[in-house]
Every structure is written in C-alpha cells, then in structure tokens.
Amino acid sequence: MSTDNATWKQWVDLDLEGELEAADKARLDDLLDSDDEARDERRALGSLHRMIDEDQIPVRAGFTARVMEALPRAWWERAETPAGLPKFALPLAMMLIAALGAAMLIGGSEEAGRFTGIGVALFDFMQMTFLAGTGMLFATWRGVGFGLQEMIGTSGTGLAVFALMVLCLNLLFFSMLRRRPRAAAQTAESGQASEGR
C-alpha cells in the first residue's frame, strides 16, 4: 500500500465514522467520483462497519432492576443524615436557635412583650443548663485528673497499668475506625486504582 493509498483509505475510514475534516472530505468526494478502487474500498469498509454493528447481544430482561437491587448503601449516602433523623431536623433546629437568638435580642429592649418574655425565659433556662453542664463536666474532668495523678504519681506499677490501658484504648479505637468503612473503602480503593491505571 503506497503512502497515498494509505492516506485516502484512512479518509474513507474516517468519513464513515464522521471524523473526517471538511477539507479532506471534499478531496475524498472528488476521488470517490472518479476512482473505482476508492468506491470499492468504501463499500467494503461500510460493509465491515455494518457487520460489526450487527454483532450485538441483547441485555437480559430485568438487568436494570437487578443492578438497582444490588446497590449497597454507599459511604457517601451514610454521611448525609444521621440514621433516624428526618431531613428537616437540621433546618428546624437552626430555625429554633435563630428564634431564640431573636427573642433574646428583642427581650432586651423595651418592646419586649409577653411572648418574647417566654422566649427569653427559655433561653435563660437553656443558658443555665449549659453552664451547669459545663461546670459538671469540668468538675468531672478535674476529678478524673486528680484520680489519675494519684494513681500514676504513687507507684511505677500504677504508671505501667495506666500506660497499658491507654494502649488498649488506642488499639480499640483504631480497630473500630478500620472496621466501619471497610466496605466503602474497598469500593473507593478499587475505583481509585482503576483511575490510576
């Protein structure tokens, strides 16, 4: 096959694929008008394209339904909303907080009415609860701190026991972290590996 032959044969091939540039197409059309060999090439290639395109198998009935049934709950779906909470829970909570904030602001002014007073009282109650909770937490941690200080400071054995406990807790924590997203991680890894190849 000479270079010229290869060139126009590739034009024929690209033309059948709709990939031939306009300038080359014009030249090919001229050639097809005048050259029997070019027309034969086009006929043969066209026949080849049809032959390949006809060689298709049908997709089994119900394939889509089976795929949909096989879909697991993906990792990214789990991250959306905590289980058991309706989707409107977060916006509702934010609206309540905003309403309480507004009530607090209005409640500080002279126009504070009866209804805003209720909001202010509610806010005060929540504020007190928060402060009490914080205080208890602080006290608890201080208590834990004193306890630990007592345990670690008094003997080497106590220190060793404490170190072992910390190590065990860490191992437990990491094993939980690894177990939870294993399935999702496998999917993601395989996808990532695929992209990288």
Next chain:
Amino acid sequence: MQPPDEDLVASILGGERRLFEQLVGRYQGRLVNYLYRMLRNEEDAHDLAQEVFVKIYGALDRFDPRYRFSTWLFRVAQNAAIDKIRKRRLKLVSLHRPDTGDGDSGQWELPGNEPTPYSQARNVERGTAIRQAIDDLPWEYRELITLRHYGELSYDEIAQLKEMPLGTVKNKLFRGRQMLKEKLEDYLTD
C-alpha cells in the same frame, strides 16, 4: 431532552438514588456488549457489568465532573475485565492435546456455546467469523475496536480513556479495521 450524565450524577449524590437507574439504562447495552467482546462469555459479561455498576455507584462521590462519565465507567469496566481475564488464565487448560498418531486432529472436542433464540435468528457464520477476526487482532487494536464498536465510545472518549493523542487513536482504529477487512474479505462482498 435527557439531562447529561454529569447532572444525573450530581442529582444522585444529592439524594435521588433512583436516578441511577437512568444511568444504568443509558449504558447497559454498551457495557454488556463491550464486556462480552472482552470476556467472550455472555453470562460473565452480564455479571461483570452488574459488578461495575455497583462499584461505580459506591464511588460516585469521587467522580470528577471535569471528565466524562462514560470514560470513567469504561475505565473501571476495562480494568475489571482485565482482572477477570487474568484470573481466568490461571484456570485455563491447553486446547491442544498431544498428537496420538492416529490421524486425529490433536484438538480436544469441546462443546459449543448453546445457541440462544437470538443467535439462531442471525447469521451464525458471519457472527463467528467477525468474533474470531476481532479475537485474532493484536491486543492494542482489539482493545480500541472493542471500545469503539461495542462500547460505542467516541474517538475523543477513547483518547481520554487510553490517554493517547487523538491522531494515534484514529491511526490505530484505521489499521485495526484494515486488518479486519483483510480477514473478513469473503464476507464483505454483499
């Protein structure tokens, strides 16, 4: 007008899980046929196509919308098919048995694929010939021919998937088809 793949992916990630059905519907025929050409087995092609869709769904949040969904899907499918072929090779036995000297052909007698109603209605001889011709192509051509004709990917998509210049894709597909034309000369007269 149908929404583009990328918009569908965004909607699915937004919580509309059922829309994935549309993506499956769009690509199932192309994917099954592509895998069928790669694996040469209808059952395996369907099973692997299902696995690929499930895998894609699980990793949908990692889809980069700068690239085409089809390219991503077929890349995952291609790698899955290659893995499957590799695993299969471990189980393969030779089709040639030692010559017994009794004039036998030296080939094992293997049962053919059971003809389905679909294949019975077709020209079996032509089908067999085209499959054999594609299977005999060197891998680099067979791969592109399969992606183009059975995966129905555009030249641009193939170039992106294979990370090849567009000109190289055009040349390889042209050469691949020329090889097929020579092998199938007897069938191309009509």
